[in-house]
Amino acid sequence: MELEQQLQQAIALLQEAKTQLDYMESRMDAMQQAIAQIAPTPASAERRLLTAAEAAPLLGYPSSDMLRRAIRSGKFRIGIEIVDDRAPGAARPVYKIHLARALEWLALPVHQREVMLGRRRRRAG
Structure with missing residues (x-):
């Protein structure tokens, strides 16, 4: 029973980490677009x-x-x-x-x- 609870806690932590990662990726995309407008890349x-x-x-x-x-x-x-x-x-x-x-x-x-x-x-x- 204890092992099952630890597994559920680990799954919950991984889901929270994925949510945070998705948020950080979306913020990073927005920052890259803003930087491209301010300081254009060679392309x-x-x-x-x-x-x-x-x-x-x-x-x-x-x-x-x-x-x-x-x-x-x-x-x-x-x-x-x-x-x-x-x-x-x-x-x-x-x-x-x-x-x-x-x-x-x-x-x-x-x-x-x-x-x-x-x-x-x-x-x-």
């Missing part, structure tokens, strides 16, 4: 890179072709706002846009961007 950081089609309207371009033309003309900096994600050996670039950086870049005055790009405006006259 979520990759998601911040948008295709030209996704980024064009967000950057004020009417089409992805116009955004690509602006990238090719040097309006953005490859390696900073723009990532060339072409396959090894491919001739055609596949541009991915880091939206936050591109918006910050476009928020700068034009003359400041030109100075940072090493360009000078020619004065008329």
Whole structure:
């Protein structure tokens, strides 16, 4: 009889431990989601890179072709706002846009961007 009581107590303790473990796992999942929003992991950081089609309207371009033309003309900096994600050996670039950086870049005055790009405006006259 005593052995049976000990066994029931052990079962009750295990059930309580499982309940606590389930609660801790749910809290840990919630904390991981909160941390991912504050400090993105490399995988979520990759998601911040948008295709030209996704980024064009967000950057004020009417089409992805116009955004690509602006990238090719040097309006953005490859390696900073723009990532060339072409396959090894491919001739055609596949541009991915880091939206936050591109918006910050476009928020700068034009003359400041030109100075940072090493360009000078020619004065008329």
